Amino acid sequence: MVSHNETAVPATATPTPAKRHPWWRSAFWFLLPSLVIMTVFTYYPMVMTVFNSLFATNLTGAAAKFVGFGNYVTIFSDPLFFKSLTNTFIFVACDSVGVILLALLLARLATARIRGAGFFRTAFASTMGVSAAAASILWIFLFNPSVGLISIGLKQLGFGNVNILTDPTGAMIAVILSSIWMGSGFAFLNLLGALQSVPQDYYDVASLAGWSSWRQTWKITIPMVSPTLFFLIVVEVIGAFKTFTQIDLITGGGPDNTTNFIAYKVYQDAFNYRNIGIASAEAIVLTVIIAVATWIQFRYTERKVYYQ
Amino acid sequence: MKYAKRTIHYVLLILIALLVMAPLLLGIWASLLPTTDIVAGHFNSLNISLNNYVAAIQTTPVVLYMWNSLVISSLIMVGQLIFCTLAAYAFAFLQFRFKNGIFFAFLITMMLPFEAQIIPNFQTVRALGWLDSYPGLTIPFFTSAFGVFMLRQAFLQVPRELKEYSDLIGLGRLQFLTRIVLPYTRSTIITFVLYTFLTHWNAYLWPLITTFSDAHRPTQVGLKQLQSEDTFNNWGVIMATAIMVLLPTLLILIIGQRYFRKGLNAGGVKG
Amino acid sequence: MKKWMKWVIALAATVVVFIIGNTAVHQWAPSHTVGAPSGRIVVPFWHAINGPNGKTLEAMVARFNKSQKKYWVESVYEGSYSLTQSKYINTLHSNVSPALIQIDQGNGATTLGINNYVPAQEFIDKDGYDLSQIYTNVLNAYTIKGQLLSIPFNSSAAVLYYNQDLFKKYKVPLLPQSPTYSQIANAAKLLTQRSGDNVKGFTMQIYDWLADELVANQGGELVNNGNGRTAVATKANVNTPEMRRVFTWVQGMIKDGSFQNYGTGSGASANQMAGFVSGKLGMFMQSSAAMGTIAKSAKFKFGVTFMPHPDGVPANGVAIGGASFWITKDKPAAVRQGAWEFAKFAISPKEQAAWQAATGYIAVNKNALKEPVLKKAITQNPGLLVPVAQLQAAKNNAATAGPFYANLNQAAQFITVAMQQIYAGGDINKALSTAQQKTDQAIQATNAVDYDLLKFDHIGQ
Numbered sequence A: 001m002v003s004h005n006e007t008a009v010p011a012t013a014t015p016t017p018a019k020r021h022p023w024w025r026s027a028f029w030f031l032l033p034s035l036v037i038m039t040v041f042t043y044y045p046m047v048m049t050v051f052n053s054l055f056a057t058n059l060t061g062a063a064a065k066f067v068g069f070g071n072y073v074t075i076f077s078d079p080l081f082f083k084s085l086t087n088t089f090i091f092v093a094c095d096s097v098g099v100i101l102l103a104l105l106l107a108r109l110a111t112a113r114i115r116g117a118g119f120f121r122t123a124f125a126s127t128m129g130v131s132a133a134a135a136s137i138l139w140i141f142l143f144n145p146s147v148g149l150i151s152i153g154l155k156q157l158g159f160g161n162v163n164i165l166t167d168p169t170g171a172m173i174a175v176i177l178s179s180i181w182m183g184s185g186f187a188f189l190n191l192l193g194a195l196q197s198v199p200q201d202y203y204d205v206a207s208l209a210g211w212s213s214w215r216q217t218w219k220i221t222i223p224m225v226s227p228t229l230f231f232l233i234v235v236e237v238i239g240a241f242k243t244f245t246q247i248d249l250i251t252g253g254g255p256d257n258t259t260n261f262i263a264y265k266v267y268q269d270a271f272n273y274r275n276i277g278i279a280s281a282e283a284i285v286l287t288v289i290i291a292v293a294t295w296i297q298f299r300y301t302e303r304k305v306y307y308q
Numbered sequence B: 001m002k003y004a005k006r007t008i009h010y011v012l013l014i015l016i017a018l019l020v021m022a023p024l025l026l027g028i029w030a031s032l033l034p035t036t037d038i039v040a041g042h043f044n045s046l047n048i049s050l051n052n053y054v055a056a057i058q059t060t061p062v063v064l065y066m067w068n069s070l071v072i073s074s075l076i077m078v079g080q081l082i083f084c085t086l087a088a089y090a091f092a093f094l095q096f097r098f099k100n101g102i103f104f105a106f107l108i109t110m111m112l113p114f115e116a117q118i119i120p121n122f123q124t125v126r127a128l129g130w131l132d133s134y135p136g137l138t139i140p141f142f143t144s145a146f147g148v149f150m151l152r153q154a155f156l157q158v159p160r161e162l163k164e165y166s167d168l169i170g171l172g173r174l175q176f177l178t179r180i181v182l183p184y185t186r187s188t189i190i191t192f193v194l195y196t197f198l199t200h201w202n203a204y205l206w207p208l209i210t211t212f213s214d215a216h217r218p219t220q221v222g223l224k225q226l227q228s229e230d231t232f233n234n235w236g237v238i239m240a241t242a243i244m245v246l247l248p249t250l251l252i253l254i255i256g257q258r259y260f261r262k263g264l265n266a267g268g269v270k271g
Numbered sequence C: 001m002k003k004w005m006k007w008v009i010a011l012a013a014t015v016v017v018f019i020i021g022n023t024a025v026h027q028w029a030p031s032h033t034v035g036a037p038s039g040r041i042v043v044p045f046w047h048a049i050n051g052p053n054g055k056t057l058e059a060m061v062a063r064f065n066k067s068q069k070k071y072w073v074e075s076v077y078e079g080s081y082s083l084t085q086s087k088y089i090n091t092l093h094s095n096v097s098p099a100l101i102q103i104d105q106g107n108g109a110t111t112l113g114i115n116n117y118v119p120a121q122e123f124i125d126k127d128g129y130d131l132s133q134i135y136t137n138v139l140n141a142y143t144i145k146g147q148l149l150s151i152p153f154n155s156s157a158a159v160l161y162y163n164q165d166l167f168k169k170y171k172v173p174l175l176p177q178s179p180t181y182s183q184i185a186n187a188a189k190l191l192t193q194r195s196g197d198n199v200k201g202f203t204m205q206i207y208d209w210l211a212d213e214l215v216a217n218q219g220g221e222l223v224n225n226g227n228g229r230t231a232v233a234t235k236a237n238v239n240t241p242e243m244r245r246v247f248t249w250v251q252g253m254i255k256d257g258s259f260q261n262y263g264t265g266s267g268a269s270a271n272q273m274a275g276f277v278s279g280k281l282g283m284f285m286q287s288s289a290a291m292g293t294i295a296k297s298a299k300f301k302f303g304v305t306f307m308p309h310p311d312g313v314p315a316n317g318v319a320i321g322g323a324s325f326w327i328t329k330d331k332p333a334a335v336r337q338g339a340w341e342f343a344k345f346a347i348s349p350k351e352q353a354a355w356q357a358a359t360g361y362i363a364v365n366k367n368a369l370k371e372p373v374l375k376k377a378i379t380q381n382p383g384l385l386v387p388v389a390q391l392q393a394a395k396n397n398a399a400t401a402g403p404f405y406a407n408l409n410q411a412a413q414f415i416t417v418a419m420q421q422i423y424a425g426g427d428i429n430k431a432l433s434t435a436q437q438k439t440d441q442a443i444q445a446t447n448a449v450d451y452d453l454l455k456f457d458h459i460g461q
Helices: A028-052 A070-076 A079-110 A117-129 A132-143 A149-159 A168-196 A200-208 A213-241 A245-251 A262-272 A276-307 B002-032 B035-039 B051-059 B062-093 B099-111 B118-127 B134-141 B145-156 B160-168 B173-184 B186-201 B205-210 B219-229 B235-266 C002-028 C051-067 C081-090 C105-114 C120-127 C136-141 C164-169 C181-194 C208-216 C224-228 C241-256 C265-277 C288-297 C333-346 C349-359 C366-370 C372-380 C382-393 C408-423 C428-454
Strands: A055-057 A063-066 C041-047 C071-077 C100-104 C151-156 C158-163 C200-203 C281-287 C302-305 C321-328
Touching: A028 A055, A028 A276, A028 B062, A028 B099, A028 B118, A028 B134, A055 A070, A055 A276, A055 C428, A063 C428, A070 A079, A070 A276, A079 A117, A079 A168, A079 A213, A079 A262, A079 B002, A117 A168, A117 B002, A117 B235, A132 A149, A132 A168, A132 A245, A132 B002, A132 B219, A132 B235, A168 A213, A168 A245, A168 B002, A168 B235, A200 A213, A213 A276, A245 A262, A245 B219, A262 A276, A262 B118, A262 B205, A262 C081, A276 B099, A276 B118, B002 B051, B002 B235, B035 B235, B051 B062, B051 B235, B062 B099, B062 B134, B062 B145, B062 B173, B062 B186, B062 B219, B062 B235, B062 C002, B099 B145, B118 B134, B118 B205, B134 B205, B145 B186, B160 B173, B173 B186, B186 B235, B205 B219, B219 B235, B219 C071, C041 C051, C041 C081, C041 C333, C051 C071, C051 C288, C051 C333, C051 C349, C071 C333, C081 C100, C081 C105, C081 C408, C100 C105, C100 C333, C105 C321, C105 C408, C105 C428, C120 C321, C120 C333, C136 C151, C136 C382, C151 C288, C151 C333, C158 C164, C158 C208, C158 C288, C158 C382, C164 C181, C164 C302, C181 C200, C181 C241, C181 C281, C200 C265, C208 C241, C208 C281, C208 C408, C241 C408, C241 C428, C265 C281, C265 C288, C281 C288, C288 C302, C288 C349, C288 C382, C302 C382, C321 C333, C333 C349, C349 C366, C349 C372, C366 C372, C372 C382, C408 C428
Parallel strands: C041 C071, C041 C100, C200 C281
Antiparallel strands: A055 A063, C100 C321, C151 C321, C158 C281, C158 C302
C-alpha cells in the first residue's frame, strides 16, 4: 500500500537522515480516515450510480433488467429532459452573469476609501450568511400574489394581478433573481479581496491622465482581477448547475417544468417517482457537465498556485 | 466638486445597500408585524412586537431544528477538522509511495457532484440503519477533498526550518502538527472551520431525503416542513422562523468576513 | 500530563453539555414526534395531512394515546400523499419505516405491489369486526378481488363551493344540487360581468385529481382493465371525449374572462382558498375536506353542490378520494396489533363524527351520523351532508371505485402539464394526446419491469 519510510520535505534538502518508521506509523494512518469516508460515500456511490444507470429498476428501486445505454437513449429522446437541460443552461448563464455583474458593481462601490465603507461591505456580503432555504422563504414572501411587495409593486405599475410564480417566464425570472441575490455575497467578498490588492497608484495615475472611471474599470480593474473573475465564473457555473433548494421551495420545478433544472429532476425521478435507473443516467449527465467545469477550474487554480 | 462626487457615491452606496438588503430587511420587519397586518398589506403598521418569535418558539419545533443543526454542523466541523488535517499533513509533510496518485484520487472527488451520489448513499445509510439519525447526517461528510486541498496548500507554506527544528528537539509528528503547524496556519484553519460550519448549517438536499421526523431534522428542511405543514398562511410566524434560522450564519459571516475574503480563493469552494 | 487532563475534561464537559442539551431540547420542544412514555409499544404512523386538518388528526392520535396504556402512536407528517408513499418505499424494511401508513386511493396499486402489508381483512376476520357499519361505496375503493386491503379512514370527494352572498348580490340564480357545465359557465360569466371584474366567477385548480373526478362523473375510466381493478392496467385513457369536454368547458370560461388561474401546487390551493374566503372568487371545486377551513374562515353564506356534469351527460357520481390506513407486514406482531387498534379507534362512530364535523371529510362510518357532535355540526352547516348525498347517489361501478394503477403519480404530472398548457390557451387535443402518450409510455415502462410485482395474483388464493 503505502511505503513506510518518511523524510522531511524534500528528501535532498534534509540534513537529517530519513527516519524509518514501522508500518503502523506510516502515512497510511493519516490518510485512512479520509480514505474510508471517501470510499464509502464518494467512490462507491459514484460507481453504483454508473451501474444503476445501465439498469431498468423496479418500483422498489432495485436493478431489475440490464438495458445497457437504454436509459441514456430514453432521457435524450425525452423532450422533457431536453427542456430541463435547456432551461438549466439558460438559468446557469443568467445566474452566473448576473451574480458576477452585481458583485463587480458592489465591489467597485465598496473599495472606495470613505468613512463607513466597512458597514457597506458587511451589508453587501450579508447574503452569503443567508442560507438558500431561508432566502427562498424571504423571496416567496416577496413574490406572493396577495401580500408580496413585488406583486403589489407590479400591480401599481399597471401590470394587473400577476402571479409571478405561476407564469413560466415569471417563475424563471423569479428563480434567477433570487439566485443572483443569494450568490452575490460570496462573489462580492472574493472580488473585494481581489480589488483591494490592485495598487491604488494605478488609479491615481489613470485619473491624472484623465481616464473616465469606466475606462479605468475596463483597462485596469478587470485585467487585474481576471484570475479571481475566472475562478468565480467557474464556481458560479458549477453552483448554478447544482441549484436545488430554491427550486424545491419556490417553484417545485413548475410551472410546466420550466424550472425543473437537472439537479432537481434527478431528485424527483429518484425519490418521488422511484425511477432509479433514469435518475442515475441523468445524474451521470450532470456529473459530466460538472466534471468538465471543474477540470477547467483545476487547470486554472493549479497555475495560480504555482504563482503564489 | 470632489464633495459633490463623494455625496453621489454615498447616495449610490446607500441606495444599492438598501436594495441588496431589502429582502432581508423586509423579512425582519414582517417578522415583527402581526400576520393580520401583513395580510391586509399594512406594512407601515407600527404594531411591532416579538410575538411571532414567541409563537414560533412555543408552537413550532424551530428550537429543536436549530439544536439539531448545531449538533450536526459541529460534529461535521470537528470531524472534518481532524480528518482533513491528518490527510493534509500527510500530503504536505510525508513522503510515501503513490502520493501523487492518492492526492489525485482525493482531488478528483471535487469533480463529482454530490447530487449524483445521493441515491446509493441513501441506500448505504439505510442499510447501516442510520436514516433519520445524527450519524447518518454527519459521518458521510467527515472529510472533504476541498478541505484537504485547502489545508495542504496552507501547510506547504510552513517554513521547512520549523520542521527541521521540531525534528531537532524531538517532537513527534502529532506534536509537530498540533504545536507548530496548526498555530502557524491558524488563519486558514479558522476560515476552513467557519466555512464548514456555514455550509453544513445550510445543508438542504441530504437532510431532506434522510430525515423522517422532527427528532433529528435540521433547520433548513425544518423550514420546508413548517411551510408545508402550516399551509403557509401565518406569514408573521413563518418569517420569524426564517429569521431565527438565518441569524446564526449571518453572525458568523459578519464576524468571519475578513477570513472569508482572504481564504476562499484558495480552492474551488461553494457547495 | 496536565495538558492532557485538560483536554479530557474539556471533552467530557462537551459530552455532558451535549447530553443534557439534547435531552432538554427534545423533551421541551413542542413536537409530537418525540418522547413516548416508557413501557408503551410504539407504533410509528406516517400521514399526509397538513394544515388545520392535520392538527385535528394529531388530536385524534393524542386521544388514542390517552385512551389506553398499551400502545403509543407516533404520528409524523411526511408531506403530500405521493411524497409519503415514496418515502415509505424508499425506507422499506429500514429502522425508520412506519407500522401504519396513510396511503391515498390512487397509490393503492403500488402499495399492493410492494406487498409489505397485512390485509385489513385479516384483522377484521380475526376480530369479527362488523363491516356493515362502513359505507359500501367507500369499501369498494379499497377492495380488490373481494378482499379489503386497507382501512378506509379519510374519505372525501370533490364538491363545488360557491359564495351565495355574491350570487344574491349580483342577482345570479343559485345553483341546483347537481349543476351542469353551462349553468356554471353562465353563473361565472354573470358574476364577473356584474361585479365589474372585481369578482372572478370560477376557477379549477391545476390539479389532476379534479379532472379525474370530472371524468368519473361522466362514467369515464382513467385506465383500461376496469380502471385497473380487474387486471393490471396497460393503457391510459387521457385523450378521451370525457376529458376533452372538461377542458373545452374550462377554456370557454377562460376566453370569457370569468376564470381565474391560480396555478398549481400547495401555494395555488392556498391562494385559491384565500381568494374564495375574501369574496374575490365566486365558485371553485375542491375536496369536501376543505369544508372545515371554509366554514371557519368565510364570513358569508356559502353553498355546496355535487361536481358539475356536462349538459346531456347524466351525473355518474365521483370517485372516492382521500386515503386509507395500510398496516405494514415487517413489524413485530404487537406493533401491528397496535396499528390495527388505532385504525379501529379512528373509524369508530365517535371519532369519525368528530373528524367529519371538523374537516368535512365524509365519515366512513354510517353510525357517525347518530353522534351529537356531527348532528350539531350539520345543523350549523348543512353543506356537510352534500358530499354524503353525492356519495349515496353515485353509481356503483369502476369509474366511482376510482383508478387503480401504479403510475398515478407520474400520470398526475403529465396531466398537470397538459392543464398548464391548456390554461395558457394551448390546443386541448394536442396537450391531452401528449399526456396520453407519456402516460402510456410510463405504464409500459413500469409494466416491463414491475409486472410481476404489480399483478395481484396473490389476493384471494
